[in-house]
Amino acid sequence: MMSSNPPLPLGYREGILSDPDRPEWRGSGPRPIGWSAWYPAAADSRVAEAVIGSPESPFFILGPQARDAEPVGGDLPVAIVSHGTGGSAVGFHWLARRLVADGWVVIGANHHGNTSTEPYLPEGFLAWWERARDLTLLLDFLGRDSFLAGRIDLSQVAAVGFSLGTHSVLGLLGARTDMAQYRTWALAQPEEMSIVRRGPREFPDLADQLDGLLARNPAFRASWDRQGFDYRDRRISAAALYAPAPPVRGFTEASLRRIKQPITMLVGDNDQEAPPVYGQWLQGLLPQASLEILRPEVSHYVFLPLGTDRSKASLPDVFADPPGIDRAAIHREVAEKTAEFLDGARP
Numbered sequence: 001m002m003s004s005n006p007p008l009p010l011g012y013r014e015g016i017l018s019d020p021d022r023p024e025w026r027g028s029g030p031r032p033i034g035w036s037a038w039y040p041a042a043a044d045s046r047v048a049e050a051v052i053g054s055p056e057s058p059f060f061i062l063g064p065q066a067r068d069a070e071p072v073g074g075d076l077p078v079a080i081v082s083h084g085t086g087g088s089a090v091g092f093h094w095l096a097r098r099l100v101a102d103g104w105v106v107i108g109a110n111h112h113g114n115t116s117t118e119p120y121l122p123e124g125f126l127a128w129w130e131r132a133r134d135l136t137l138l139l140d141f142l143g144r145d146s147f148l149a150g151r152i153d154l155s156q157v158a159a160v161g162f163s164l165g166t167h168s169v170l171g172l173l174g175a176r177t178d179m180a181q182y183r184t185w186a187l188a189q190p191e192e193m194s195i196v197r198r199g200p201r202e203f204p205d206l207a208d209q210l211d212g213l214l215a216r217n218p219a220f221r222a223s224w225d226r227q228g229f230d231y232r233d234r235r236i237s238a239a240a241l242y243a244p245a246p247p248v249r250g251f252t253e254a255s256l257r258r259i260k261q262p263i264t265m266l267v268g269d270n271d272q273e274a275p276p277v278y279g280q281w282l283q284g285l286l287p288q289a290s291l292e293i294l295r296p297e298v299s300h301y302v303f304l305p306l307g308t309d310r311s312k313a314s315l316p317d318v319f320a321d322p323p324g325i326d327r328a329a330i331h332r333e334v335a336e337k338t339a340e341f342l343d344g345a346r347p
Contacts, residue, residue: 007101011041011069012050014090017141022130023219025113025123033134034110034117036089037142038096039076039151040103041069052090053310060305060319062093071148073103077156077346078143080135080236081108084163084245084303085125086202088116091305094328095160098335102343105152107142109134114164120202122209127223128164128247132171132231135159139235157235158342162303163274166241167248170282173239173259174232175251179224182250183207195273196246238345240338241265242303243274244282256285263289264341266334268298292337294330297322302330 014037018030045066051058079099081092089108096106110117111131113124124130139157142148161169171177186207189196199206213220238261263286265279276293283291299321306327307319321327 008043008072009041009045009047009066009069010064010097010100011039011045011071012065012067013037013147017138019133019137022133022223025121025217025219027217027219031112031130032118033112033138034089034115035138035142036092036108036110037148038065038093038100038106039071039148040073040100040105041066042072045069050093051308052305057310058308059311060307062090062305063097065093071105071151074151075153076103076105076151077158077342078139078152078154079104079106079158079160079342080139081106082131082135082159082161082165082168083108083111083115084165084243085200086114086116086120087162087165087304092160092162094305094331095335095338098332098339099342102339104342105148107138109138111168122203122206123213123217123220123223125200125203125206126210126213127220127227128167128250129171129177129227129229129231130223131165131168132233135168135172136231136233139233154235156237156346157233158238158240158345159236160240160242160338162242163245163300164247166244167250169236169239169241170248170251170256170259171231172233172236173261173263174230174255175259176230176255177227177250178252179227179250181252182247185249186246237261237347238342239263240341241279241282242334243267243271243300244278245274246278248278248282253285256282257287259286260288262341262345264337265289265291266294266337267291268294268300268302269296270298271300273300294334297325298330299325302327303334306331
């Protein structure tokens with residue numbers, strides 16, 4: 001529940017850490033994990049409007065935040081977030097603002113090769129299971145070696161994922177991937193479901209690249225062999241899934257049935273990329289999951305930040321909402337539902 005006291009400024013920091021145990025996809029060094037963190041900041045912190053892109057011509061709008069401000073408080077619960085295909089952690093600003101008002105710290109990873117903060121790589125769009133490990137390492141780092149050390153309570157950790165990020169979160173809860181199972185299912189889908197059968201908009205021929213990548217990229221080949229590992233992080237006590245995407249069909253049913261944490265799923269009824277059928281399939285396997293289908297006009301990309309004239313012109317299907325859609329209002333609705341759920345599920 002939100003405090004009746006005046007809200008503290010929304011603090012924000014970002015950085016990059018490295019995983020020495022996993023190589024960068026091109027083999028030039030350790031795997032990078034970019035991160036964003038939002039937190040309650042000191043009352044006298046300087047707040048400014050945050051945008052992505054130049055202030056004169058931003059690509060999308062985030063909202064007010066206190067960049068690099070000093071954090072306040074202690075023993076704060078943590079929500080760790082995972083972005084969708086080709087996205088970035090910073091896109092969760094709208095959710096972070098609401099959760100931080102309740103005293104949470106929100107942290108998110110940029111998943112290497114599958115994030116807009118660096119060049120897209122096909123390996124990053126295929127090796128979904130690597131994302132869960134990113135989140136665990138980020139949680140370890142920020143809880144132990146960062147400006148948040150001593151301020152966050154790692155016995156109170158929740159996870160939130162959007163689209164492909166739902167795969168990351170379910171991996172943290174113990175779901176295990178079987179890509180042979182996924183490929184069999186995908187090839188059985190109708191020809192018009194090219195995003196499932198062949199690949200997303202960034203790599204529409206992704207399925208055709210798999211054999212070549214396995215043959216010539218040792219880092220990807222080693223990752224492929226890790227797909228079925230257990231990436232469970234026992235610190236995660238609850239999860240919110242926004243628009244579960246087709247890759248969740250790559251999880252074994254037995255591993256999903258073993259997940260006991262409470263889960264809420266929110267899906268737009270007009271979602272063409274991740275329609276409600278995937279959430280319905282998960283609900284039948286997850287013993288503690290609830291599913292809410294948002295009103296009929298809500299589509300997939302409404303979970304992304306507010307667009308500007310520039311982003312609406314360059315990516316109209318992503319940022320230009322149809323008449324009657326108020327993306328900011330939907331953000332407030334989803335954030336409120338998420339905050340209520342996570343607060344109720346805290347240990």
